[in-house]
Amino acid sequence: MEGNVLDGNNGMQQVDLLMEEGMITKMGTHLSREGHEVISVRNQLIIPGMVDLHVHLREPGGEQKETIATGTKAAAKGGFTTIAAMPNTRPVPDSPLYMQQLTEVIAKDAHVRVLPYGSITVRQAGKELTNFQALKKSGAFAFTDDGVGIQSAHMMLQAMKAAKEQEAVIVAHCEENTLIQKGCVHEGTFSKTHDLPGIPSVCEAVQIARDVLLAEASGARYHVCHVSTKESIRVIKDAKASGIAVTAEVTPHHLLLCEEDIPSADPLFKMNPPLRSKEDRDALLEAFKTGVIDFLATDHAPHTEEEKQQDMTLAPFGITGLETAFPLLYTHLVLQGKISLQQLVDGFTSSPAKAFQLPYGTLTIGAVADVTVIDLQAEETIDPTTFASKGKNTPFAGWRCKGWPQLTIVAGTIVYKKEGVAI
Numbered sequence: 001m002e003g004n005v006l007d008g009n010n011g012m013q014q015v016d017l018l019m020e021e022g023m024i025t026k027m028g029t030h031l032s033r034e035g036h037e038v039i040s041v042r043n044q045l046i047i048p049g050m051v052d053l054h055v056h057l058r059e060p061g062g063e064q065k066e067t068i069a070t071g072t073k074a075a076a077k078g079g080f081t082t083i084a085a086m087p088n089t090r091p092v093p094d095s096p097l098y099m100q101q102l103t104e105v106i107a108k109d110a111h112v113r114v115l116p117y118g119s120i121t122v123r124q125a126g127k128e129l130t131n132f133q134a135l136k137k138s139g140a141f142a143f144t145d146d147g148v149g150i151q152s153a154h155m156m157l158q159a160m161k162a163a164k165e166q167e168a169v170i171v172a173h174c175e176e177n178t179l180i181q182k183g184c185v186h187e188g189t190f191s192k193t194h195d196l197p198g199i200p201s202v203c204e205a206v207q208i209a210r211d212v213l214l215a216e217a218s219g220a221r222y223h224v225c226h227v228s229t230k231e232s233i234r235v236i237k238d239a240k241a242s243g244i245a246v247t248a249e250v251t252p253h254h255l256l257l258c259e260e261d262i263p264s265a266d267p268l269f270k271m272n273p274p275l276r277s278k279e280d281r282d283a284l285l286e287a288f289k290t291g292v293i294d295f296l297a298t299d300h301a302p303h304t305e306e307e308k309q310q311d312m313t314l315a316p317f318g319i320t321g322l323e324t325a326f327p328l329l330y331t332h333l334v335l336q337g338k339i340s341l342q343q344l345v346d347g348f349t350s351s352p353a354k355a356f357q358l359p360y361g362t363l364t365i366g367a368v369a370d371v372t373v374i375d376l377q378a379e380e381t382i383d384p385t386t387f388a389s390k391g392k393n394t395p396f397a398g399w400r401c402k403g404w405p406q407l408t409i410v411a412g413t414i415v416y417k418k419e420g421v422a423i
């Protein structure tokens, strides 16, 4: 393969990549082509296969919203080669049996690499810890109850101790339920003008503050999902400065939108955490640029059209993200001069890999041949009807974007090629 390579670890270079048996075996200029199939993408950008550690695939139990087959097809189309699947499915992967059943479907149906999360508590009910050792043995990659916050400090401390024993990361959706009354949007200007129940900012930061102290007390590795407020950023920044092992992610929608962008009480703008204030959005961007927030994750959360046609209070939380993440951030942050192309690429490749010590997200000799090719010039309008995902629920329909993935390769195998692309 030949083209312009941008890798978080090595910067931009014009190089040839030789892939053999799923690995990158040689890199350099003018490698011999003899005996090899040549993929020439000279005017395109070659980056490491993208990594998204926050994806809802819905299977088992929610196949009307998404399946492992359709969700991973959407991932491949979005340039992602490794994704981590959230456990808020039915059943919840809270036992070795359910985890094995899940890994079997992944082995059979997935178009990209899928790392399944095990749940922290049984049925994600927050009452009883799962068996981390047994779950890890059957394939759990890390532990989370994403979709709900762990309400008890005692439960979280037990979870962290168990995770430390297994050298696994605790991944937390932070939301203190006692501070919310059936909220559906950020508690702020929009909730007041539309008379909708709000989700206050403090319900997120208060749990992060609790958890970083528990992480310090237990010595566990702790990761915060979808950070949405400036107060959360302050807590994470202070914790990092104190040497606590915490990392954090931010979604494209929280970087690009705020409550002022919600046009009406439209459930396509309903997600958890909600779109916060402009100050929060700006603080998130600054935190990502300065490394307080470590990496990007989509929180791809597909739902059916019927579900999203309900009113703002009844419709489920969540928007799809896999197929639009790179073009949205490239066009509306990189091309606007708000972040560099390197920061965008790192945010979806080397940075999540580093935070979770994964052997992906880099193009180096000896690395797995996960590669994504992007056309930075190609311009298209986001059209949910063209999504590979079953979930068409995006607030970004109609946005013009450049930077569309053209080719996605997982361990040396092409898993997605954009229609009409010559290689």
Ligand SMILES: NC(=O)N[C@@H](CC(=O)O)C(=O)O
Residues within 6 Å of the ligand: 056, 088, 146, 147, 148, 173, 270, 271, 272, 273, 299, 301, 302, 316, 317, 318, 319
């Ligand atoms: N993010 C969302 O708005 N929804 C997620 C749950 C979650 O990640 O909290 C879902 O499963 O639909």
Ligand SMILES: [Zn+2]
Residues within 6 Å of the ligand: 146, 147, 148, 173, 225, 226, 272, 273
């Ligand atoms: Zn969540």
